[in-house]
Amino acid sequence: MTMWGGGGFGGPMGGGHTPGRPGGNLPFAGIPAELQAGVDHLLAQEPAHPAPDVSFTQVPLAADERRITLVRLITAHPLLLIGSVALVAAVATAAQAGPKLTELAIDRGMIPGHHDLAVVGLMAGLYLVATVVTALSQRWQAKVTGRLAARVLYDLRLRVFAHLQRLSLDFFTEEKAGVLMSRMTSDIENLQQLLQDGLWQFAVQALTMVVITVILFTMxxxxxxxxxxxxxxxxxxxxxxxxxxxxxxxxxxxxxxxxxxxxxxxxxxxxxxxxxxxxxxxxxxxxxxxxxxxxxxxxxxxxxxxxxxxxxxxxxxxxxxxxxxxxxxxxxxxxxxxxxxxxxxxxxxxxxxxxxxxxxxxxxxxxxxxxxxxxxxxxxxxxSVAEAPHARPLPPIEGAITFEGVTFGYDPARPVITGVDLTIEPGQTVAFVGPTGAGKSTLAKLITRFYDPTEGRVCIDGHDLRDVTLGSLRRQLGVVPQEPFLFAGTLRDNIAFARPDAPDDDVRAAVAAVGLTDLVARLPDGLDTVVHERGQSLSSGERQLIALARAFLAQPRVLVLDEATSNLDLQSETRIEAALDVLLEARTAVLIAHRLSTAMRADWIAVVDGGRVVERGSHAELVAHGGRYAAMYETWIRQAAPEAHGQAGIGPAVPAGLAAPSAPAGG
Amino acid sequence: MTGAGPLPTPEGRPTGAPAPRYGPPRATIDRDRSKSWLRRAMPIVAAHRWTFATALALSFAGLVIQVQVPQLLNRAISDSIVRHAVPLSHYGWWVVGLGAAAGLTGFLSRLFLFRTAYAMEYDLRNVVYEHLTTLSFPFYDRVQAGQLISRANSDIRSVHLYLTFAPMILVQSAIAVVAFGYMLSINVLLALVAMVTMPFVYVIGRKMRASMFPVSWLIQARLAEVATVVDENVNGVRVVKAFAAEENQLRSLASAARRVQWATVKDADLRSQWAPAIQNLPQVGLVLVLLFGGYLVIQGHLGVGAILAFNAYLLMMQAPFTMLGMLIMMGQRAAASAGRIYELLDEEPTVVDRPGAVVLTGCRGDITFDDVRFAYGDGSGPAVLDGFCLHLDPGETVALVGATGSGKSTVARLLTRFYDVTGGAVRVDGTDVRDLTLASLRANVGVVLDEPFLFSASIAENIAYGDPGASRERIVAAAVAAGADEFVRALPAGYDTVVGERGYTLSGGQRQRVAIARTLVVNPPILVLDDATSAIDVQVELQIHDALRELMVGRTTLVIAHRLSTISLADRVVLLDGGRVVADGTHAELLATTPRYAEVLAQAEEHEAALAATATATAGATPSEVRP
Structure with a gap:
């Protein structure tokens, strides 16, 4: 570990705005000591790369729609290609001058009776010139083809990655991550050698054969x-x-x-x-x-x-x-x-x-x-969830969400959601409750347009989600997924994920809102502490809080919390309750609740079962209604009650009356 | 323990399985770090010496045959065409025979060579993978998967290609020696003149090596950066999409790709500086032959034919020199790559079986944490646990309660020996866990982690993960106990449904239930539930609790709890604060005696109270009402 540990945690390298950027600052990016000087020397020559001028569009540009072929890849940079071809021709021709000059030197300078050292010297001189020309051509060819290959591969990396970004969630659930990795690494790297060197060697050899065939015919x-x-x-x-x-x-x-x-x-x-x-x-x-x-x-x-x-x-x-x-x-x-x-x-x-x-x-x-x-x-x-060609940016929304006759199945033959009609007014907090697999999370995924309904439509402020651009939609939504995912980078990068240029004050406000200030104070480098996905320095509760801070900073109009509070211990949960109150205020919020206690904080509750909304209303209304929700509520109390007795049995000191549920609080 | 069932073999697969088709790697690298990278790789080369030697010998034979062809043609012209001494058909058949022989040796030598190459790759890949499986958690905590994947991909390739093709190129270069011999036999002086540029080839080669090594290393390191961005993006795709962060991610990739681009262009530039010189120096030799040889011809010391012969021989030397240039380049990459692979292979597992470690048998389930101190990293950081003492009697169920970051999960990780304590000891049945074999310890301690990772395999295979030989009945029984049976049966292919790489097609609660079933199928005498039911809705959780309660009979169980409902499963509750146990007793005792426990729970009070009965009922006690 000490072998390369020296360069370990050295604080973030370069402007670390981008969470995905690994940077060289994590341990295990070791550099052998004997190389350090050489690499330092190289890096000293590296100019500061300008911030990449790339923009992401859901609909690929026309140029990116054409199917890729080797020919199209290399013709994308015509000037470099013309340069390469010219230099290849120069190499192939200059290299064939030798035998001809030798033949002339022999015929005109060495044949008995024609001894002429001057001619031999001249031809040798010309041969030397031809060799130098060959070497220089090769030198330039290496430079030009090297640049061509590097640019083609840069383009290709971006194009493939951008396309990966466009693909819908279902693609990622069906394709193994490692396979996608190998496309972006092994397959693209495989082209490096070919484009930089192989293709041009191929051209030189082919051209040489043509030249020699011509010579054979003249003979x-x-x-x-x-x-x-x-x-x-x-x-x-x-x-x-x-x-x-x-x-x-x-x-x-x-x-x-x-x-x-x-x-x-x-x-x-x-x-x-x-x-x-x-x-x-x-x-x-x-x-x-x-x-x-x-x-x-x-x-x-x-x-x-x-x-x-x-x-x-x-x-x-x-x-x-x-x-x-x-x-x-x-x-x-x-x-x-x-x-x-x-x-x-x-x-x-x-x-x-x-x-x-x-x-x-x-x-x-x-x-x-x-x-x-x-x-x-x-x-x-x-x-499968593509941006429509006529999609318009979603204007700033109030946050009214409507489901109109929505039916959806991951496999269209097996609908998970059937004929759901639902209207959520702006600013309301709605909880989806129901058994696992009932379709709660799926309803939330339809709001964020991770999937499109098979039938019916989902609208926000009356805009069918399929008619608006994905970026403009999701920028106004905040999602806290079930499992928080941390990207390699600093804590700040992870929190400012949606707004990488957010000022420090905003980041700190988000940290404070979710009650992470203590944690940040405890970490060695505060907000600049490097975290990554499997790092164990953070507990799952803390990760969940970071995910909440991430959503908080995004200041979305509509917030979707997918069982987000379930991973927290009571203390953390309490800590964020207050923050959530602030966060939910004047926002439309959808809570996917596994606990009725979570559901009860909502303005109203939608009970989802078998892919349908079977009941809706406030907690009190639903309990009074005596339907599905009331039954769930009953079951909960009934099942919990013996448990409480059991508890009492174990702990004899439980005061009497504790096991009995108290009456629901008003409101 | 009672009914603990047959433990999996230490190797984790059922005995009597058919011999696998693909065997272990034949060799691994030399452990001696002071040796050069090539010497350290030698054991792997040596393991394939026979096929390798055959390939090289056949390659050399093919070379000898090829050299014969021009000689044969020369003799055919002089003997058959000029002098009519031998029928032309005689030489014709000879050429045909040589052609066939050249084809055959060429075919066989290549076949053997590539077999060797891919056999070495097989060894290297498996050596790296097997080593990765031995490494401990602290290593995985600080390393990114993208980095490891990149090393296992491009780095291994560049090393094994070099190991195979370098000797081949050297053999092919033997033709240069043969050619030099012929040249010497014609005219010693001219031969020396022709070779005068060769020392420069060597010197330039060395310079090229020195200047290109750092850039090769840089390229490999930067390819790994690209891999890391992609890896995270693929695994964190939902977050990226949810926050419409595609453009930011694309920028991350673009800057990583830009850095690769810069390094590869730098590589091409450096190469263009040296490689043409190495390739064309032999041509300069030809110029000198023409000039000096021409002078000798004019002086009458040499025949014109010799000039042509020298031309042909120097041409023969051209190919080896071109290849040598390539070899130097490959060597650069291979050395840089080997360094990155060795860095991985030299990583020592920190949590290993001690010499003389004993197998834990007949585990009773007596657990002691004795004055445990633990800090992540190298142990010098802030301690997560400090003076942590806890004893679990066999068959007891204990809930561990504490605020976020109090070190609850760490306790579980120490019991399963994912990490070793910094101070103190963890004992199972009175034996320090460091004195037990890892395999037997983990076979006896079943842990359900808070991370319900599923593998891309069928649900049945996922449940039988810890015991691949488990019968379908046991798998179903475990699933029933974990409350998973019902939804699994509703899936298109039931237990044979293949779940996605991260189990995406299942909801979080469903994944947790499969994870619980996965642990139950092993039937361990000690069970650790690390926040295992957090994503499961309460009704289902209660069902699972019923099943768990039955399973916990006769089993020592440590429950890391966030919910009061989960706490109710335990005989005893332990409050963890500031890295040590601050209170220990029944739920009720703690409430009555420990203000801090009440405080931890009371922080939930307002919330819970406002939410009224439901939560209260689940917990079995309302903190507000408990307060004395």
Whole structure:
């Protein structure tokens, strides 16, 4: 731990407005001591990157709607592409100057009778110039293609991530987090090598082959034709086979790595459960099988590659054998000079050399393509809750919520909510109660438009939620989910999640409102203390309070609390009651209550059961009505009563009368 | 304990399971940190030495065959075409034979090589994963999952590729030695002239290494930053959406991606500074051959053909040098990546079995916390528990009550030995938990955490998580006890319904019930409920309580409670404040004798009182009325 612990908690690095940004300040971002100086030197050269100029739109821009292909990716930056192509051509041409200059030096300077050291010197000088030109072209090519690749990948990362942000909640419940991770990491990184280097090597080699083919034809048309007729169809057939076979195999590899990462990710996120249940060994064995399948997929692609690469090589040698037979016969018959045959073989060698490299690059290309396909599938997934093309921003709302004949099911065939009609007036606090699975949380998810109703409509101030932009809707809503989630970053970042530029005073006010001032005072760096999702420095109650502070700071018109208070001990709960009173004041609020005690603080209560609102009214009205709610209330008291007696039995000192419920307080 | 059922084997899987298809990794890295990264990786390479050696030998054979082809063509021209001494078909068949041999050796060498590569990757991935499973909670507290995933992904790849392809490239480079031999045999002086640039290749290679190492490291570190943003975004998607924070998240990613972009461009720039020089220095050798060789030809010391031969040989050397440049680059990345992987593998688990640790058998369930002190982190921070003493008799049910942050959950984490105490001791049946094997301790202590994480598997598999061999009857029985049976049966595929990665398709209360069933199926003699019913509605909670009450018979239970209704499950209530037990007794005793207990509860009083009967009834006592 001390190995890299030195650089540990050093306070936030850079302007830490963005909660998601990991920063280098967390421990375990260790840097080997021998590298520190080099990295420092590098970082000293890094300019301050301007705040990224990106904006998020629910509806993808027209440019982002086109399906991605390798070609479209690289043509997105035409200037860099033209530069790359020009430099590739320069490299391929300059590198072929050598043999020609050598030939001239021999023919004009070394052949007996033509001895001329000046010519040799001149040609050597030109050769040196050509070499320098080649090196400089390569240098610039590396710079230009490096920039092109970096920009393409930057664009791609943003585009894929933005699309992930657009996808609806149902997508995230169906797809494993690790699979999404592998799209954003492994698949995109896979393109790095291809775009930076592979593609251009491929181009250089292909161009070299074209140049040499031209040279072969200028030397002897018959032999050149023979070569083309013999070699090209075989190579094309082999490449077509490789293309098909490897495309399938590389898809399997991409799936394999996605599964490996998904398994790893799940083990990491569920680590506590794994340990509590002694599952380590079982999981290790399971991971072996996932990695084993990935290995097998890789070996299968290797087999295909091993057939293709050496196969093309064999074709090259066999072609030389055939040329030897054909050309040799021609020489014996006197229709070809020996010198021409020798020169032809020399060039033929140069022709087959790039084929080898080409075959290697082609598999890199196929791998990259497999990644592009995976990314394309992701990008073509349409969000089920999409912003309508005509969506308007929701104007500042009063907070009237209406459900009109709403039916909804995660699976449309199995409705969870059926024919719900409900009106919540601005400023009212309404509690949804009912058994687990009755649809309480689902109703709340329809208000925040995490899902769209299958039938009917949900309106706020008369605006159908499907007609307004998602951002303008959710900015006026505040949600405290069942499980608080903390992002890596400071406490301040987490609280100011909805308004990263909120002034310090506002953040402190939110902290005070939920009663976290003590905690902040206790933490070593106060609001700048770094927290993250699985950090144990905060109790679940404290996390819940942070989630409340987050909602508090957002100052929403409509607040949705999903069982938010259930995770708190009584003391914390009391602490936030007061804050909630302030928060709920003059706001429309929906409480998803598991305890009738929570429900009773609402203006009125909607009893949800079997996907319908079966009763509504104030606590007193519902109890008086003698329906479902009254029954729940009865059950509660009846079931609680023996418990209280049991309690009394255990603790003999309980004063008499404690077990008896007191009368409901008025109001 | 009574009816505790067969404990899972220490390995956590039923005995008699078929041998897994995929075996353990063959080797792990060298533990000696003073060695270079390559030496530390050697055991893994050595574990695959036979396939690896075969691949290299075949590769070398293929090289020798390839070199023969030009020679054969030369002889064919002189023997068959110029002198007609041998029929042309003779050489024709030879070429065909060589071609076939080259194809075959090429195929086999590649196959063996890639097998080795992927076998080493398999080892590395499993070694890293297995090591991760041994690490303790403090490690997971300070490390982000995105960081670990990134290391397990791109870093492992760059290391295993280098381990496999570096030796291959070196073998291929042997062709340079062969070519140099031929050159020496033609003209020693010219051969030396041709090679004069080679030392520069070496020097530049070293410089390139030094300048590119930091940037390689930087790239890997920054890729991990991107991974972390994505990981959090995927796992915290509901918060992001609820607060319409998509744009902020996109900005986070954009700045992380921008930092990657800068580093990769820097990498390309540094590479462009060195790599072309390394690739073209052999060409400068050709220029010198042309100049000096031309002079020798004109002086009559050398034939023209020699110039062509030197050309061909230097061309042969070109490929190895290009590859060497690549090798240096790969080496950079691999060294940086290996450092990041070793950082992980060198992390020692802090909570481990002591030598001579005993297996906890026939657990009675006697629990003692003896003057326990505990602080998170390295132990120097503020103590969460200080002078904490508590004793639970076998079969007793104790509720632990305290304000948020008072250290209630910490008590549970110490009992299961997720963490080790900073001072004092935790004893089960009189034995310090540090003297018990972790597996046997955790098999006997069942804990329901406040975090109801479900795995992407069927509900039945999730319930049988701690005992994968559990029969369907036991799974259903546990589900019934946890109040989960009813809603599980209503799901499309019942117990075989696959739940999402974080159990999203189930509500929080449903997940908690599955989590309770998961612990009940193990049937442990000691049960810890850490805020386990907080998201369950009261009616269901009462049902569960009834079931739990039955289960608690003969079982030591520690309940970490927030609700008065939950407190009512306990025989005894313990009030935790300031890191120690400040009161201990029945609920009623505490109310009567301990002002602080009344105070903690009284803070809920106004609220509870205003809410009237329901809450009162659940609690079994109204604090306001209790007050003397």
């Amino acid at each position: 002897d048309v018959r032999l050149a034709l023979l070569t083309v007729v013999m070699v090209i169809p075989v190579l094309v057939a082999m490449s077509a086979w490789f293309h098909r076979a490897s495309a399938r195999a590389y898809q399997r590899v991409r799936d394999g790595i996605a599964n490996v990462l998904a398994d790893l990710s799940e083990s990491l996120h569920g680590f506590r459960i794994v340990v509590a249940h002694n599952r380590q060994h079982h999981n290790v064995v399971h991971h072996r099988s996932v990695v084993g399948e990935y290995r097998d997929a890789n070996v299968a692609t290797a087999r295909i590659g091993a057939l293709y690469g050496p196969g093309t090589q064999m074709v090259g040698i066999l072609a030389q054998g055939a040329l030897l037979a054909a050309g040799g016969t021609m020489v014996i018959r006197g229709s070809l000079s020996i010198g021409a045959l020798v020169a032809f073989f020399l060039y033929l060698n140069r022709f087959f050399q790039p084929i080898q490299l080409l075959a290697q690059q082609y598999s890199a290309f196929q791998q990259g393509n497999a990644s592009v396909l995976k990314l394309r599938t992701l990008l073509e997934t349409t969000p």
